[in-house]
Amino acid sequence: MTTRTDLVFLIALPLFSSAFLLLLGKIANKWGHLFATAISASTFGIGLYEFFAMRSRSGDARSATQHLFEWISVGTFKVDASLLLDQLSICFVLLITGVGTLIHIYSIAYMSHDVDRRRFFAYLNLFVAAMLLLVLGDSYLNLYVGWEGVGLASYLLIGFWNQKPAYATAAKKAFVANRVGDVGLSLAIMIAFAQFGSVTFAGVKAGAPSASPAALTAIGAMLLLAAAGKSAQFPLQSWLGDAMAGPTPVSALIHAATMVTAGVYLITRSNFIFDASSTARLLVVIVGAITLLFGAIVGTAKDDIKKALAASTMSQIGYMILATGLGPVGYAFAIMHLLTHGFFKASMFLGAGSVMHGMDDEVNMRRYGGLGKVMPITALTFGLGYLAIIGVPPFAGFYSKDKIIETAFNAGGTRGILLGGAALLGAAITAFYMTRVFVLTFMGSKRWDDKAHPHESPSLMWIPMVLLSVGSVASGFLLSKGSALVHWLAPVVNAGNAEGGKELMRPVVVSELALGVVILGVFTAIVKYGRNVPVEAPTGSVLTRFARRDLGQDDLNHNLLVLPGQAITRTLVATDFGFIDGIVRAVGWTLAYISTSLKKIQNGYVRSYALLMTAGAIALLATIWLVTL
């Protein structure tokens, strides 16, 4: 463990920049975006510097910590605000700052016509700061601060154009779904503190071997719930499609590359918990497998290009979550897929933004068609990303996804067959719908009318796209050459302690199977969507309509949660008004009744008053009589 003093700048620079831009207000409108991009770039610079410094160290010295201040000290509960930069965190730091800076550059052009551009960049910087805090925190509680911060930034950015009520509602929906996951994280922290007396990663890791299995499973399940909320996994996946209401750079940065991968980070960071509890791991792979199929099926029916890409993100993260449940070696593959996915998904989202920019914000793919001729650079970068995601060698996705499918099969027994089969099926469907997206958008004949003038985007937009597609092409090969990433992450995830694991099939067989199903999917899509695509969406089969409704996720949430919740609220309000307020009103009513009855004594006649006095005298006498008994 090395102690360094410059880790805090990674977080402080974007955070202060965000505050600065928000507080300065209109004065900074002319240069705010440039300032924010510069800050983001310098943060990337610091990240690179840290990376090379870490590479020059070896062994245990690779992890760097920085103690900031003592945060909470209450009785036996002590939490310090400290930062931890180890091999896992640095991957995320580079991804966040690198992709983040490219998206900042892209946004300069994309948001050039927006009056609130400065505010947008301030929020982007806020997001970068919060996400960095999330991956740099050295305890669950520090992570939680960043966790909440990215949730806030996501809400602010999804609802950026909150003049449209639908967008503001989408932001709220995202926040509420995230909140459900946050409950899981809170509970995990509480159980961890109760069990281990500490919430730092080191403390929990040290206490894990001697903890009760029930506690470990509980912590694991709660962490999974948190990850499901943040990463849009089943059952908390309903917000991701609606989150596309935000500007496209937001979708690219937050909902493709970084925030939604925070769940994967959490599970990987908590590997010691999941390694110790097979029930938790089982839950993880179930959630991952369900989500990857769910996202894939939904993606086939979406005509909105951004929603299709969002479903694709959901599905790919399902792959990552599946991988994290497959044991020590799975973590490395999950992170590999996460990094490559960051490149190609961000690249595709930026491409979609470019298409929308050229098509005057039209998102319906049925009105695209043949754009490849008009926007060659966009089509090229998008195409490279597309090839990467479907897993065509030698592009990035081939390496990472095949490794996951292989590891899934190697899990052994029925479980292995089921998981591997699901992953393969997912790959096939991914190939199908991604080809659909590509063909509908860039190939075929034009389905747009003459009012639209599609044109290539300005250089500030296609330069980041090109840089990202370099990553789509090369990152997979680079990360898996000589198991580079596996070895790099081994100290963090104890990959060295993994059993050899029986191989169900030789890796090359898996790759051939995967490639086979991919070709099948591509072929099917080309046949169906290659030509004669109707501009108005046909009604489609029952399954298509069901998939268009996101496989009923909103209806389920509504009936399961919203309606009972409203019923409970109504009951509580009625109880409060009728019963509790009723008691109060009854007190008043009783007093009024008593006084109305007593009022009748005052009839104005002196004689009845005399009688009352006599009665009083009798009462006195009776008391004396009783006392002297």
Place this chain on the structure above:
Amino acid sequence: MFNMSLQVGSTHTPEAVLFWVLAPMAVLAALGMLLVKKAVHSALLLAWVMITLAIFYIAQDALFLGIVQVVVYTGAVMMLFLFILMLVGVDSSDSLVENIKGQRAASILAAIGFGGLLISLIGRAVSHTDAVGLATANADGNVQGIAQQLFTQYVWAFEVISALLIVAALGAMVLAHSERKHLSQRQLSVNRFRQSSLADTAGLPASGVYARHNAVDVPALLPDGSAAPTSISATLEARGDIIATAPFELTSQEEEEN
């Protein structure tokens, strides 16, 4: 002094006979006072009760008090009652219908309760003691004994009581005094000349005495010489045709001239 020499605390027959004959009659008289319709009858029955009580006082060696009871209470107070009854209306009889609901029942209940409590309480206090009797206290005679107590131990109360009597008499005079509304002619003229200035002796002049114009827009004059604001038509005011009223008011100089 001549003692009645009744024996103390005794079951001596004369006193017992006296008591058992007179006491029921007193109770019946009291009840009758309560129940009869005519107020005069009530007064007379009350007088009977008081006489009976005077006899009881004398029987108990309170000679002075017994005579005072007859003279003051029965003689003065009850007669006073009868005089007032005659003022108020001898024939007036109350209707015995009770108009407050439950008053009668409640009062009878209260009476029984009150009576029972009193009897039980005082009976408890008194019944197991023997009466000492007033033989020693009355050794020099009852009047002397009372005088001796009154002017030594209770002299302060005695003085206050006499002040009270005087105040009561004054109070009665003040309360019963009535202003005669109807003054005689002589009294009226005397009062007239006793006002602050002789100028008011003849009273204020009638309307029209000081009138000097009969035009519509000239105000009429009030008896004290000022202009009457309501004597000019409102229409004229609205039209702006009024003229200032000040020149037409009587000043004291003019009054003196007149």
Place this chain on the structure above:
Amino acid sequence: MDISNYIYLSAILFVIGAVGVVVRRNAIVVFMCVELMLNAANLAFVTFSRINGNLGGQIASFFTMVVAACEVVVGLAIIVTMYRSRRSASVDDASLLKR
């Protein structure tokens, strides 16, 4: 005979007077019932003085009589005034302070 018989008689007369105050409507009759109560108290005083063997009770009785006389004077003057203005001697007339 028991000397406390006088006390019982006094109590009975007192109670009858109390009932009379509450039940009768003519102001003068009410006043007379008050007088009855005072007399009953006087009887009790005198009996007590005999029981205790000193004249304190009789002195008290004497004072009571004087006070009662003053009270009658003032009270009847009030009744006369009331009668003069209202032409009626009923105590039920003053019932404006009802609810």
